């Protein structure tokens with residue numbers, strides 16, 4: 001038995017089923033968005049969807065399959081080959097917010113999930129061809145896992 005104290009966010013929101021549902025809806029949105037879709041190098045979005053599912057499961061306290069298969073997330077480095085502009089960030093976030101809002105989560109969990117992806121997405125912008133450089137995001141120490149208490 002786990003008490004609510006020990007329960008991870010992952011378990012509290014419904015585990016794999018909930019995360020997989022969010023990722024399915026998110027990538028359906030990406031597939032339907034030609035400009036954002038063009039940033040993804042592979043013809044098949046399935047492997048990318050699988051990697052993001054594993055990453056979110058691990059981030060929220062579920063199975064650590066992501067790191068077992070991919071090593072340290074190093075998301076900044078892994079996004080370096082792609083031009084993540086403020087416009088792409090906003091498209092990415094638009095699809096992610098829609099996917100999160102359609103999940104069967106409490107308002108509090110929805111807000112918590114959303115806050116993380118907003119901060120992470122701002123942090124991952126690496127190309128500022130549309131806006132002045134002062135838009136640079138501050139360092140985000142909780143990118144790869146909740147900040148330690």
Ligand code: HEM
Pocket residue numbers: 039040041047048049051052055070075078079082083084088089090092093117120121122124125
């Ligand atoms: C800001 C807009 C973003 C864009 C345009 C973007 C784009 C991409 C692209 C093109 C890939 C390569 C697809 C693949 O092979 O997996 C990727 C991978 C990935 N992205 Fe993003 N991404 C964004 C934001 C985020 C955010 C906010 C997160 C996490 C909170 C994230 C997590 C990941 C992960 C875990 C991978 C797979 C890394 C690996 O193990 O290879 N991305 N992203």
